[in-house]
Amino acid sequence: MAVTSSHGSTRTWWQQNQQTLTPWLFLIPGMFMFAVYVVWPILSSFWISFYDWNGLRAPDGSSTAEWVGLGNYAELIGDDAFETSLKNNILWLVLYMLAVPFGLFIAIFLNQTVWGIRMYKSLFFFPFVISQVVVGLIFSWFYAPNFGLLYLLTEWLTGTGTAILADPNKVTYGIIAAGLWPQTAYCMILYLTGLNNVSPDQVEAARLDGAKGFKMLWYVILPQLRPATFIAVVVTVIGALRSFDLVSIMTTGGPFGSSRVLSFYMYEQALSEYGFRMGYGAAIAVVLFLIMMVFISGFIWKMVRDEKEGY
Amino acid sequence: MVHMKAGTLAVVASLLASGSAFAEQRVLTYYADYDPNPLAAMEALIADFEAANPDIDVQLNNFDHEGYKTAIRNFLTTDAPDLANWYAGNRMAPFVEAGQFMDVSDVWEANGLGESLASAKASMTIDGKQWGVPYTYYQWGIYFNKDVYAQVGAEVPTTWDQFIANCEKFKAAGIDCLTTGTSALWPGAGIFDYMSLRTNGYEFHMDLTAGKIAWTDQKVRDVFAQWAKLVEPGYITANHAAIDWQDAAALLVQGKAANYVMGNFAVATFKEGGMTNDNLGFMPFPEITPGIPRAEDAPTDTIHIPSGAQNVEDAKLFLAYVASADAQTKLNAALGQLPTNKDSTVAADDPFISAGFELLSTSYALAQFFDRDAPAEMAKIGMEGFQQFMVQPGELENILTRLEEARQRIYQ
Numbered sequence: 001m002a003v004t005s006s007h008g009s010t011r012t013w014w015q016q017n018q019q020t021l022t023p024w025l026f027l028i029p030g031m032f033m034f035a036v037y038v039v040w041p042i043l044s045s046f047w048i049s050f051y052d053w054n055g056l057r058a059p060d061g062s063s064t065a066e067w068v069g070l071g072n073y074a075e076l077i078g079d080d081a082f083e084t085s086l087k088n089n090i091l092w093l094v095l096y097m098l099a100v101p102f103g104l105f106i107a108i109f110l111n112q113t114v115w116g117i118r119m120y121k122s123l124f125f126f127p128f129v130i131s132q133v134v135v136g137l138i139f140s141w142f143y144a145p146n147f148g149l150l151y152l153l154t155e156w157l158t159g160t161g162t163a164i165l166a167d168p169n170k171v172t173y174g175i176i177a178a179g180l181w182p183q184t185a186y187c188m189i190l191y192l193t194g195l196n197n198v199s200p201d202q203v204e205a206a207r208l209d210g211a212k213g214f215k216m217l218w219y220v221i222l223p224q225l226r227p228a229t230f231i232a233v234v235v236t237v238i239g240a241l242r243s244f245d246l247v248s249i250m251t252t253g254g255p256f257g258s259s260r261v262l263s264f265y266m267y268e269q270a271l272s273e274y275g276f277r278m279g280y281g282a283a284i285a286v287v288l289f290l291i292m293m294v295f296i297s298g299f300i301w302k303m304v305r306d307e308k309e310g311y
Numbered sequence: 312m313v314h315m316k317a318g319t320l321a322v323v324a325s326l327l328a329s330g331s332a333f334a335e336q337r338v339l340t341y342y343a344d345y346d347p348n349p350l351a352a353m354e355a356l357i358a359d360f361e362a363a364n365p366d367i368d369v370q371l372n373n374f375d376h377e378g379y380k381t382a383i384r385n386f387l388t389t390d391a392p393d394l395a396n397w398y399a400g401n402r403m404a405p406f407v408e409a410g411q412f413m414d415v416s417d418v419w420e421a422n423g424l425g426e427s428l429a430s431a432k433a434s435m436t437i438d439g440k441q442w443g444v445p446y447t448y449y450q451w452g453i454y455f456n457k458d459v460y461a462q463v464g465a466e467v468p469t470t471w472d473q474f475i476a477n478c479e480k481f482k483a484a485g486i487d488c489l490t491t492g493t494s495a496l497w498p499g500a501g502i503f504d505y506m507s508l509r510t511n512g513y514e515f516h517m518d519l520t521a522g523k524i525a526w527t528d529q530k531v532r533d534v535f536a537q538w539a540k541l542v543e544p545g546y547i548t549a550n551h552a553a554i555d556w557q558d559a560a561a562l563l564v565q566g567k568a569a570n571y572v573m574g575n576f577a578v579a580t581f582k583e584g585g586m587t588n589d590n591l592g593f594m595p596f597p598e599i600t601p602g603i604p605r606a607e608d609a610p611t612d613t614i615h616i617p618s619g620a621q622n623v624e625d626a627k628l629f630l631a632y633v634a635s636a637d638a639q640t641k642l643n644a645a646l647g648q649l650p651t652n653k654d655s656t657v658a659a660d661d662p663f664i665s666a667g668f669e670l671l672s673t674s675y676a677l678a679q680f681f682d683r684d685a686p687a688e689m690a691k692i693g694m695e696g697f698q699q700f701m702v703q704p705g706e707l708e709n710i711l712t713r714l715e716e717a718r719q720r721i722y723q
Contacts, residue, residue: 056409057388059618064409075720080713145550146558165494166553168702254494255552256699273380274682274691276405 042289049073049282056276065279072283081257082284085265088172089241089291092261095176096183096240100232103187104225108217110188111195121192128185136249139178140165143250165251168258175246175259183239187232194228195221230302237295241288262288336368339625340392343371344379352645359641360632367625387411391619393626399434399445399611400679401520401686406615407437413616413623415630416440422631430671431611431651434679443615444630445651447643449575450667451501451608451680455592459486459569467592471509471537471599474570478546481569488546490568492559493701496694499551500681502538502572503697504608509599510534513606513676520684522722526714535700535707537599542704552702560584572596574610575648578663593666604675610683611651692717 014021049072053065076082110121127135142149145163155161164174198221206220222229244263247253253260253268260268262284268274270281345353350373357369372392374382383395387406397403397412406412419425419441425432431445460467460477463484468474478488493499507516511530518524519531541547548559548568557580562568564584571577581591595605614633616626632638639650644658649668657668671677682690696710 054405054409055384056405056411059388059391059410061388143553144558145553146562161550163550163553166550166702168699251553252495254496254695254698255702256695268691271381274687276384277688 045282045285045289047282048278049286051279053278054276055270055278068279072280075280076283076287081260081265084257085260085262085284088259088261089243091172092176092179092240092243093237095173096179096236096243097233099180099183099187099236100229102180102184103189103232104191104229106184106188107191107195108221111192125185125189127182128189130182132182132245133249135178135182136246139174139181139246140250143174165259166255168255171251171255171259175243175250178250179239179243179246183236186235186239190228190232190235191225194225198224234299238292241292241295262291336366337622337625339367339369339394339622339629341369341371341394341629342374342379342383342386342392343396344374344376345396346376349646352642355645356633356638356642359638360629363632364625364628367628369629387617387619391617391621393616393620393622394629395615395617397443397613397615398679398683399431399443399613400683402679402683403442403613403615404437404686407442411618412442413618413620414440415443415616415627418444418627418630418634422634424634427636427652427654428634429653430609430674430677434611434677435613443613444634445611445613446633446639447646447648448609448611448651448671448677449648450670451505451572451574451596451610452667452670453570453594453596454563454573454577454581455570455594456563456566456568456586457590457592459566460592462566465569467594468597470601471540471597474597475540475546477569478541478544482544482546486566487548487562487568489541489570489572490548490559490562491551491572491701492548492554492556493551493698494553494555496691496698497680497682498556498559498573499697499701500690500694501574501608502701503534503693504678504681505572505596506538506599507531507534508606508608508678509596509603510537511600512603513678516606516678517684520678520681520689522686522689522718526711526718531711532707535711538700539704539707542701547701552698574608575663575667579647588662593663595670605673606676606678607671607674608680609649609671609677610680611677686721689717689721 048065050067050069051065052068052071053063056064058064106124110117110124114120141147143151143164145151145161145166148163151161151163162170164170202220202224203216206216211220242263243261244267247259247261247264248267251259253264266281266284266288268281269277269284275281341357343350343353354371357371361367361369379396383397383406386392387395388411397406403412419428419432424441424444428435428445431448432441435441435443435445455467459481463477463480463486465477465480466473468477481488489502491498491502504516507519510533515524515530519526524531548554548562551559556573556577559568559571560573560577560580561584563571564581564586578591595607598605614630616623616630620626633642634652636650636652636654639652640655640657643650643655647661647664649657649664649671653672657664659665678684681693685693693714696714699706699710
């Protein structure tokens with residue numbers, strides 16, 4: 001013991017603590033970025049949400065913000081536009097989930113060896129590759145009154161054309177449908193890679209036991225696709241909560257605000273031409289953040305649990 | 312975002328013009344948001360100004376039009392130029408209240424601008440002082456398709472009742488009497504402005520946009536009652552809420568719609584669609600309540616001196632120059648818009664410009680436009696209300712209650 005301790009005293013401080021310090025050293029750049037670009041903006045959003053501020057500073061550089069405490073949150077409660085946005089966000093969350101079964105269906109349909117299947121797969125994947133803005137434009141032309149394909153089709157069928165984006169009761173469904181197009185493709189590709197890893201032995205064994213059709217899918221294939229399903233649900237939930245681009249491109253929240261979602265309402269209040277209510281926008285951002293946190297903590301909790309159980 | 316090219320051009324031009332005097336030149340920085348056509352017009356004005364004042368070098372930094380609206384909020388504090396573009400009316404109020412714009416009443420006084428820019432003075436005034444100088448505006452009114460009028464045998468109306476009576480004829484012929492595209496909201500506000508100005512007059516409209524009158528007031532209801540005469544029988548283009556203003560312009564060009572409440576900038580769009588001075592008509596919005604002095608919408612573009620400006624003296628010289636009759640005549644001829652100086656002249660060969668000049672210079676007073684007269688937040692909520700009214704007229708009570716709640720919160 002004496003030898004080791006005397007030997008230890010000749011080791012420098014760095015040598016003694018190398019093992020514990022190294023991982024932190026590697027983490028520092030990442031943690032720095034995370035703190036500056038993620039944690040700090042979140043905290044400052046919380047902070048700004050307690051102020052009434054139009055984003056302007058006086059010539060001497062002092063802020064024109066005024067402390068209102070929870071005033072912005074109190075206003076949110078009675079705000080019809082906020083209620084509409086919240087409702088639409090829920091609608092998005094629920095209906096956007098359809099992308100998961102749709103994606104699974106297409107993936108199973110495409111998971112076969114036919115000549116040229118790779119080309120079909122890439123064609124189905126295509127909508128995910130093009131930008132959301134382009135998707136939004138294509139669909140707004142598709143829905144456009146007077147010259148859009150859907151309008152002309154409904155006019156031909158029923159005599160009066162339906163302008164989805166002009167109808168406050170249909171507009172959100174119209175936008176979600178546009179969003180489902182690329183999202184389905186995304187889920188499909190996740191399931192296609194998942195299907196590659198389905199063990200042929202188990203399928204063979206199940207077949208010998210007489211399983212087929214829906215039972216085969218439900219009891220044999222789907223359990224093996226659990227990791228793919230998990231990821232598909234995660235990206236779809238986050239995609240639904242982030243649904244900004246399509247709303248902005250297709251309707252800018254209209255007609256009269258009926259297709260707003262929280263992220264768009266936040267942008268409108270804080271940064272758009274008629275906005276610059278930084279505090280109120282920040283309050284909406286905080287609410288959206290808390291909603292997202294419910295899901296994100298759920299996902300993290302599940303991942304940690306799975307890791308412990310050794311999935 | 313910042314296009315340095317214009318600035319560089321100005322530097323090169325002044326280098327060529329002044330040669331050895333360059334070292335003594337005083338620099339005047341100017342941030343603006345011109346589209347290509349107006350940019351050329353303003354560059355010509357700057358060249359004239361520099362020729363008249365060889366010791367001043369104006370450096371124009373031109374921004375993207377939309378980006379400018381955000382950029383100005385930053386550069387006024389961090390990197391203030393000597394001159395900056397903005398808009399009249401309530402649009403400049405936040406900057407005036409934050410102390411970001413300089414009081415230029417002395418420029419007005421010294422150059423007699425109160426006289427020559429009389430029509431725009433009210434909209435440049437806050438707290439009895441002037442905060443900038445207007446250089447251009449344009450008229451709003453009703454643009455109509457003359458062929459369609461001839462087709463159904465309608466006369467150009469001068470009163471609201473005649474207008475409504477014409478609508479019946481258009482409806483019978485399957486033509487939209489009034490078209491609009493409110494997907495960007497503001498075209499609907501143009502209709503509201505005129506309904507309000509013609510029903511209750513200028514003073515009432517300005518009090519309303521200034522938040523002094525309740526939206527549930529009977530006189531506001533009267534405005535919507537007149538408007539309902541268009542909405543309820545379906546005289547306005549269906550699905551306007553999903554149509555851009557340009558697409559609505561196409562309906563007018565194609566003869567599917569008869570009238571369009573618009574600003575004069577739309578003339579270029581109608582003409583691109585194939586209309587000419589022969590079949591495109593312009594009329595002032597018809598009279599609703601007889602005897603009310605005629606006021607018009609005329610959004611005004613302005614130049615201001617930020618409080619952080621370095622070269623205030625020359626900036627004031629430039630403002631005085633921009634306000635002068637000759638400079639405005641030349642600038643607006645190139646812009647295709649109207650000079651705000653009453654001593655300026657306009658091109659007689661453009662019927663829309665001369666009609667507009669006549670219309671505005673004989674009008675009782677000028678409103679800026681709903682989204683410039685009302686504070687931004689009220690404007691947004693109001694324009695959504697107008698759009699909703701034109702889609703769901705039965706919801707009027709809810710709309711007015713919502714606007715009134717917003718008014719009490721915003722103007723408190």
